[in-house]
Amino acid sequence: MTTFLQNCFAGLSLGSTYALVALGFVVIYKSTGVINFAQGGLLALGAYLGYTFSNNLAVAFAVAVLLCCVSAALVGATFERIVLRRMVGQPPFAVIMITIGLLFVLEPLITAIWGFEHKQVNNPWNIRTVEAFGLVFGVRDLWTIGLTAAVVLAFFLFFRFSSLGLAMRVTAFDPEAALAQGISARRVYAVSWAIAAALAALAGILMAAGPGGLTPSIGFIALAAFPAMILGGMDSPAGAVLGGLIIGLAEALTRGYQDRLFSWAGDNVSVIVPYLLMIVILLIRPYGLLGTREVRRI
Amino acid sequence: MAGAHRNMTRGYADELRLFGTPLARFGLVAMIAVFLLLPTILQDDFWLSVLIYVGITAIGALGLNLLTGYCGQISLGHAFFIGAGAYVTARIGGDLGLPLPVWLLAAGVVGAVLGGLIGPFALRLRGHYLAIVTLGLIFIGEHLWRNLTPITGGNSGTSVNAQPAIGPIDFGGLTLLGESYSRNQGWFWLVWALVALVALLAKNLVRTRPGRALQAVRDRDQAAEVIGVRAGRYKIGAFMLSSAIASVAGALFGSYQQFVSPDEWNLLLSIQYIAIVIVGGLGTIFGSVLGAIFVGALPALIDRYSDAIPGVRTSVGGEGFVSVFALNQALFGLLIVLFLVLEPRGLAGIWLRIKAYFKAWPFSY
Numbered sequence: 072m073t074t075f076l077q078n079c080f081a082g083l084s085l086g087s088t089y090a091l092v093a094l095g096f097v098v099i100y101k102s103t104g105v106i107n108f109a110q111g112g113l114l115a116l117g118a119y120l121g122y123t124f125s126n127n128l129a130v131a132f133a134v135a136v137l138l139c140c141v142s143a144a145l146v147g148a149t150f151e152r153i154v155l156r157r158m159v160g161q162p163p164f165a166v167i168m169i170t171i172g173l174l175f176v177l178e179p180l181i182t183a184i185w186g187f188e189h190k191q192v193n194n195p196w197n198i199r200t201v202e203a204f205g206l207v208f209g210v211r212d213l214w215t216i217g218l219t220a221a222v223v224l225a226f227f228l229f230f231r232f233s234s235l236g237l238a239m240r241v242t243a244f245d246p247e248a249a250l251a252q253g254i255s256a257r258r259v260y261a262v263s264w265a266i267a268a269a270l271a272a273l274a275g276i277l278m279a280a281g282p283g284g285l286t287p288s289i290g291f292i293a294l295a296a297f298p299a300m301i302l303g304g305m306d307s308p309a310g311a312v313l314g315g316l317i318i319g320l321a322e323a324l325t326r327g328y329q330d331r332l333f334s335w336a337g338d339n340v341s342v343i344v345p346y347l348l349m350i351v352i353l354l355i356r357p358y359g360l361l362g363t364r365e366v367r368r369i
Numbered sequence: 370m371a372g373a374h375r376n377m378t379r380g381y382a383d384e385l386r387l388f389g390t391p392l393a394r395f396g397l398v399a400m401i402a403v404f405l406l407l408p409t410i411l412q413d414d415f416w417l418s419v420l421i422y423v424g425i426t427a428i429g430a431l432g433l434n435l436l437t438g439y440c441g442q443i444s445l446g447h448a449f450f451i452g453a454g455a456y457v458t459a460r461i462g463g464d465l466g467l468p469l470p471v472w473l474l475a476a477g478v479v480g481a482v483l484g485g486l487i488g489p490f491a492l493r494l495r496g497h498y499l500a501i502v503t504l505g506l507i508f509i510g511e512h513l514w515r516n517l518t519p520i521t522g523g524n525s526g527t528s529v530n531a532q533p534a535i536g537p538i539d540f541g542g543l544t545l546l547g548e549s550y551s552r553n554q555g556w557f558w559l560v561w562a563l564v565a566l567v568a569l570l571a572k573n574l575v576r577t578r579p580g581r582a583l584q585a586v587r588d589r590d591q592a593a594e595v596i597g598v599r600a601g602r603y604k605i606g607a608f609m610l611s612s613a614i615a616s617v618a619g620a621l622f623g624s625y626q627q628f629v630s631p632d633e634w635n636l637l638l639s640i641q642y643i644a645i646v647i648v649g650g651l652g653t654i655f656g657s658v659l660g661a662i663f664v665g666a667l668p669a670l671i672d673r674y675s676d677a678i679p680g681v682r683t684s685v686g687g688e689g690f691v692s693v694f695a696l697n698q699a700l701f702g703l704l705i706v707l708f709l710v711l712e713p714r715g716l717a718g719i720w721l722r723i724k725a726y727f728k729a730w731p732f733s734y
Contacts, residue, residue, distance in 0.1 A: 179701070353498065
């Protein structure tokens with residue numbers, strides 16, 4: 072039982088990271104109809120910027136987190152302004168490929184600036200743990216879960232009650248009607264990219280503060296967050312959070328019971344569990360758990 | 370009255386000819402001449418091997434273009450099928466020692482079956498969802514390649530001993546009229562003959578009923594169904610055909626390289642193929658080949674001339690800030706972005722524009 076709960080806790084922490092990234096996907100998808108493959112690149116960029124702020128410029132960790140989110144948001148908004156705005160109205164294939172292109176430019180750029188070496192971000196958590204109810208909780212994991220919960224709450228409040236949040240919902244629902252009401256679609260697009268990039272950067276710096284440290288392959292976590300988004304339904308923020316937690320739990324539990332239950336499936340089978348789970352769910356519900364059915368007209 | 374203009378067509382038969390105009394016929398003769406003579410003139414092993422890899426890539430790109438360019442289905446899983454083809458070849462061509470046509474066909478059949486398994490997803494999912502499911506295919510595939518040790522050799526990879534031989538004709542060491550040719554020369558002829566064959570098959574497919582059906586499905590699948598195209602059947606068919614061709618390319622790749630490991634069938638390989646069809650031109654047959662020449666040769670050239678490019682690190686821990694691998698990756702990314710933003714029709718579009726300009730010359734506008 073203790074093992075099970077311990078694995079569940081690891082799953083929640085991992086799932087929170089997935090949820091943050093998947094939420095970023097959903098924000099962009101809902102308002103602009105684009106799937107952002109570059110989220111992993113933005114995540115890695117955010118994590119490395121956080122490293123620079125925290126280690127090289129020696130600012131407090133909390134400030135470094137804030138700064139890296141802000142600078143990643145600027146990068147995201149700039150990219151939207153320079154490249155993606157030209158692609159409005161193009162088929163989804165072209166736009167997806169543009170973001171993949173950005174991902175493949177960002178990755179080498181990051182290694183060119185920061186190198187391949189394994190880095191450790193200065194942070195107040197390190198590998199400290201708290202014991203309670205016979206379980207061991209990593210301080211960083213607790214912070215990850217707490218921060219994610221806070222961000223998700225703020226996110227929903229923002230969308231529900233702020234005028235910009237309302238504008239974003241309207242634009243996602245019907246861009247032309249939104250324009251007719253005097254809502255600036257450009258501003259909405261730029262803001263959604265900024266929010267998504269900031270969420271990615273937050274996920275990145277939280278990951279980098281963990282035991283894995285900071286390596287150029289940190290962006291791969293975003294590829295595993297795709298199943299989270301798809302699982303929950305591409306246009307549902309609540310679905311993204313739910314999907315992230317499910318995927319995180321499934322992955323952590325598979326890893327925890329690898330030796331006992333899954334040795335037949337080969338080493339590291341937990342890595343592909345998100346994709347397998349996504350495929351099964353998609354066969355049953357092609358639009359995800361909470362996604363809206365697409366209406367198709369001839 | 371002067372004779373008919375060289376570009377004039379007088380009926381459907383004329384329209385349908387692949388090489389209808391004198392210029393096109395001249396082009397065909399020139400291509401055949403280059404095909405036959407190039408390996409005898411250019412005997413350098415490096416350049417021949419680059420051209421062989423380009424040819425193999427062109428075959429794979431033709432497959433992807435049928436699926437993505439003509440049928441409009443996004444697939445990030447092309448590398449999976451290429452890998453499958455290579456492993457089938459290692460076992461059927463290498464271990465069982467069967468001849469070239471058998472292992473090529475076997476790879477194609479296995480590829481088609483695997484593609485057919487993806488079919489149900491292609492029917493239920495569109496656009497974004499399909500892209501991400503096929504992305505999952507890469508990772509699931511990588512896990513399989515690493516763990517199905519009897520077939521794939523696991524992490525350490527497997528050697529591929531498939532001989533490129535049909536009966537007495539061995540492309541690995543051709544002897545013709547008392548003249549013997551090197552392995553690379555033989556492979557050049559084999560691979561580029563297959564490129565021509567696959568291109569011809571693809572061209573004939575897309576200009577007949579199935580091809581028009583595929584394009585109708587691409588443009589609007591519901592409308593296609595209304596006019597009597599079975600969209601589901603054609604989507605699965607496109608997946609099967611595309612992955613069969615990819616597996617054939619993988620078979621050639623494995624047999625030429627003689628060794629394959631699971632690290633090769635990664636996302637970057639899929640992206641490379643996507644870059645090729647975008648740079649070459651979506652929905653064009655000769656664009657796939659053009660794109661393969663342009664993009665497929667890049668990694669080899671960068672590898673060869675990395676000493677001369679400033680800032681590129683040639684060895685681990687050497688001078689320079691960007692590795693050869695990273696430079697390749699960034700270039701693919703840049704090419705995709707630049708072509709999609711500036712020239713969505715690709716190299717084929719540029720070529721058609723030049724051709725249209727001179728066709729009506731001097732009255733072009």
